[in-house]
Amino acid sequence: MFELSTVEPTTVARLVKDIDTRGFAVLEDFIAADQLQQAREFITRQVTEHGPEYFALHGVTAMRDSLFEDLATSPAFRQMLNEVYETGLKLTLPSDETTFPVIRFLQGKTGRKESHFFHFDATGLTALVPIVIPTEGKHCGDLITFPNIRPIRRSVMVNVIEKAILHNTVSQKLTSWLVGRGWLNPVRIKLKPGNVYLFWGYRSLHANDPCDPSMLRATALYHYGNPHRHSRLAKRLLGRNQRNLPIADTEAQVIPEA
Numbered sequence: 001m002f003e004l005s006t007v008e009p010t011t012v013a014r015l016v017k018d019i020d021t022r023g024f025a026v027l028e029d030f031i032a033a034d035q036l037q038q039a040r041e042f043i044t045r046q047v048t049e050h051g052p053e054y055f056a057l058h059g060v061t062a063m064r065d066s067l068f069e070d071l072a073t074s075p076a077f078r079q080m081l082n083e084v085y086e087t088g089l090k091l092t093l094p095s096d097e098t099t100f101p102v103i104r105f106l107q108g109k110t111g112r113k114e115s116h117f118f119h120f121d122a123t124g125l126t127a128l129v130p131i132v133i134p135t136e137g138k139h140c141g142d143l144i145t146f147p148n149i150r151p152i153r154r155s156v157m158v159n160v161i162e163k164a165i166l167h168n169t170v171s172q173k174l175t176s177w178l179v180g181r182g183w184l185n186p187v188r189i190k191l192k193p194g195n196v197y198l199f200w201g202y203r204s205l206h207a208n209d210p211c212d213p214s215m216l217r218a219t220a221l222y223h224y225g226n227p228h229r230h231s232r233l234a235k236r237l238l239g240r241n242q243r244n245l246p247i248a249d250t251e252a253q254v255i256p257e258a
């Protein structure tokens, strides 16, 4: 079982400040070595089952008896996310708000296609838990982010329009090309397994850098708190809009809004 003590208010304040100023916060060595080892064994079993191309697991039932389930159901982890969300975004959430976990397995040729997919998450706060990260080669699957480039929109319509503009193929290719040429200057986060990274997923345009197709990059994402959860309009419009996105991103973003 995942053991985590309640976070101190000073830790919450530090995390919020780091996300606001640097674009992300790090909980160093949050996952103990033996838990990381077990999580990697789970990842290896999944790869054996699913094969060598890109796939993703969605929701806690796909992650039974693993660190990923333990994290998703840990009251202390949820409390930490809740306090960071409510303090940093100055919004409240229902007391039973849960996280929606996704594990992405980036590998093979299709792994490349799922990279540089710049997007805003539907949820306010995102916790990224890297488990297997390549260490060799020019591209090691860093997280690339343009942090905090928009506020939480009051208007669902503005949110929908921004997503429609930025999530289409032309914008995707353009952003990826500009990043590749070094003409845009995003924040690059070198991911270290064992650490947990927090950022405002809704406010930051972000994607992962690709890695060598022969290597595996496995990351777990905990999406937390949808600012537009009451909006039927968001559900309808974003539901439709997001079905046009690649499967992994579609589900990662649609389900928290359901």
Ligand SMILES: O=C(O)CCC(=O)C(=O)O
Residues within 6 Å of the ligand: 102, 104, 121, 128, 143, 206, 207, 208, 219, 221, 249, 252
């Ligand atoms: O795998 C990653 O590093 C990021 C994925 C992501 O942003 C998402 O699934 O929402």
Ligand SMILES: [Fe+2]
Residues within 6 Å of the ligand: 119, 120, 121, 126, 201, 206
């Ligand atoms: Fe995301």
